[in-house]
Amino acid sequence: MxxxxxxxxxxxxxxxxxxxxxxxxxxxxxxxxxxxxxxxxxxxxxxxxxxxxxxxxxxxxxxxxxxxxxxxxxxxxxxxxxxxxxxxxxxxxxxxxxxxxxxxxLVSALYPFSFRYYRKFGWESCGDRITYEGFRQSDLRRGEDSRLVRASRGAEDATLFVAAYDRQAAERYNGLMVRSHESWAARLNTLAEAGGHAYLIEEDDQPTGYFLCDHPQDSGGHIGLRIRDFATNTPRAMRAMTMFLATLPANVETITLQTAAHPTIFEAFLEPTVRKLLAPGFQFRVLDVCGAVAARGYNSAARQGFTVHITDEHGPWNTGAYEFDFGGGRGEAKRLPEGVATDFSWSIQQFSQVFTGYRDMVQQHAAGLFDAPSAATAAVVRDAFCDRPTHLMDFF
Ligand SMILES: CC(C)(COP(=O)(O)OP(=O)(O)OC[C@H]1O[C@@H](n2cnc3c(N)ncnc32)[C@H](O)[C@@H]1OP(=O)(O)O)[C@@H](O)C(=O)NCCC(=O)NCCS
The missing domain is CATH 3.40.630.30 (Gcn5-related N-acetyltransferase (GNAT))
Structure with missing residues (x-):
């Protein structure tokens, strides 16, 4: 051993x-x-x-x-x-x-060198990203909304970044990390020291978004601009960011924008045919089925329940039969006696994908990939867990 x-x-x-x-x-x-x-x-x-x-x-x-x-x-x-x-x-x-x-x-995430390697231990791919690669200012729509963007004054603006980020984390995605005010101040300082720029998007003096830019140079000395961390909480805020990018000085030769896979931002471009790379971003695992289900929030639309058997080789405390119930924005996974027949079965990897909202069981069922007893049961699972697309912007 x-x-x-x-x-x-x-x-x-x-x-x-x-x-x-x-x-x-x-x-x-x-x-x-x-x-x-x-x-x-x-x-x-x-x-x-x-x-x-x-x-x-x-x-x-x-x-x-x-x-x-x-x-x-x-x-x-x-x-x-x-x-x-x-x-x-x-x-x-x-x-x-x-x-x-x-x-x-209750849960765990990691950035894999090999998805296959970590899958063996229960982590599964739970979030995809699109990188809009190497486009030019002239590929983007221009417009007045670019005027909503202002350069940040640094750590003194941290409260505004916190507000825009927290709204995105609470309302728009599953999987974003909690960021403290202190971590925001440090993030803004580190970005400025590295020669990057932080921008706020404000509508009626309220922060409705932000974006952080760094400037990687390629081996030929060409200057690029890259955004991997942003929030746009209104349609105007999204337009503001992309229309601002359309106004960048011409010596910025390429722009790279990394987003969650959903929603796409094709409408920001004059033609949607710019180069894009779709790739899985991170792997995720539920460590404690009952604790994680109770801690998570749910849409009030999630109302009914189902029974399921979960298997977890490396976390045997999770293995067993459960009854899931939802109501009033809360969820509960109750253990059932061993041997009780359940509606269907999941591995811990499958359940981890469901928990994050990454896997839509209605689509899986329609494609014959989910052995739920009926489309109605698949819809109950989706109503509970597919409340937001997944996204993770922090690296660790
Ligand atoms: C990844 C790493 C930690 C594995 O350490 P290790 O002690 O050799 O791991 P184990 O002995 O438990 O497992 C080895 C397995 O990893 C697999 N593996 C090693 N490198 C791999 C790679 N690049 N891609 C896919 N699988 C790989 C081996 O084939 C072997 O598979 P098997 O169990 O089916 O035989 C080690 O290779 C390492 O330090 N790599 C460099 C740093 C790194 O990439 N760390 C991971 C960051 S996410």
Whole structure:
């Protein structure tokens, strides 16, 4: 059996050596990563004279149905190159599910190097992104709404960014992280120090959106503008952002805009044929079925219930039969006695996709991919969980 324990304070340098060997990022960056590690968030596999493998479990909150849910973010999964393939990272992944559950996290998310690898441990693809790649100012519609945009004055505007972001997190998507006022002030400072720009969109003096721009240069020295973090809470706010981009100076040669897969923003372009890349963004897992279902918010349209059997190899406390019930914007998953017949079955990966609103069971049923007893049962599942598209903009 693989020996595992929490990182000790005096082992930060060993951890930096491990990060540098696994990721080849240089010791300076590896030391910065190691500085953020520690008990109870870093689990390691020790070997004589070094740490062979590690995993970080980072404390976050994600918003689902307008309510925040405790989320353990998996990051920094690494094994020395000459120790790989011995099952070290796999043992850490398995143990992380138990530890995060013990520590009270209800769900977990990660950015995968391989979707196949993390699927084995219960995480599943739960959010797609569209990157509108390398378009020009002249590809975009122009218009008066661009005047709603103003450059941010920095951290003193943090309250306005918080308001625009929080509204988007509560009303428009599932999966966005909770961001504090302090984290916003730090984010704006870091962006400014790196030469980026933050813009607010205001309608009648109220913040209805924002966008953060950085300026990557390619090997030929061409200047680009990239937006991966924005909120547009009204149709005018969306037009304001894209119409403002149409007015950028001509030395900005390419624009890249990353959005959730839904809704698309094709109408912002004169012709919708600009290059787009559709790709899965992150993987997600429910750690505690009963806790996560109770913590999440629901539309008041979600009213009826269903019964389901869930199987979770790495979180056996989740395996069993449930009765789900919804009403008044709340949900409950009640355990049923073992052996009770249920309407259908889900793996924890399937349930995780449903929980986030990523998987529409009515579409699945129509395509013959969901063995619910009827289209009506599929509609009950959709009414409960498909309340918003999924999106995650924070990296960890
Ligand atoms: C990914 C990593 C942590 C795995 O560590 P490990 O201790 O070798 O993991 P395990 O022994 O538990 O598992 C090895 C499995 O990963 C698979 N694997 C390794 N690299 C892979 C890749 N790039 N794509 C797909 N699968 C990969 C192996 O084929 C093996 O599969 P198997 O279990 O079906 O035989 C290690 O390869 C590493 O440190 N890589 C560099 C850093 C990195 O990318 N970290 C992940 C960030 S999300």
């Amino acid at each position: 693989t020996e595992m324990r929490f990182l000790r304070q005096e082992e930060k340098d060993s951890l930096a050596q491990l990060f540098n060997n696994a990721y080849r990022v240089g010791l300076e960056t590896a030391r910065k990563w190691a500085d953020r590690a520690g008990e109870p968030r870093t689990l390691v596999v020790p070997e004589p004279g070094r740490l062979a493998s590690c995993i970080n479990m980072l404390p976050f909150e994600m918003v689902f149905g307008g309510q925040s849910v405790a989320m353990g973010g998996i990051g920094g999964v690494a094994t020395w190159a000459d120790c790989q393939g011995k099952g070290y990272a796999g043992a850490l992944m398995h143990r992380s599910v138990e530890i995060m559950h013990e520590q009270g996290y």
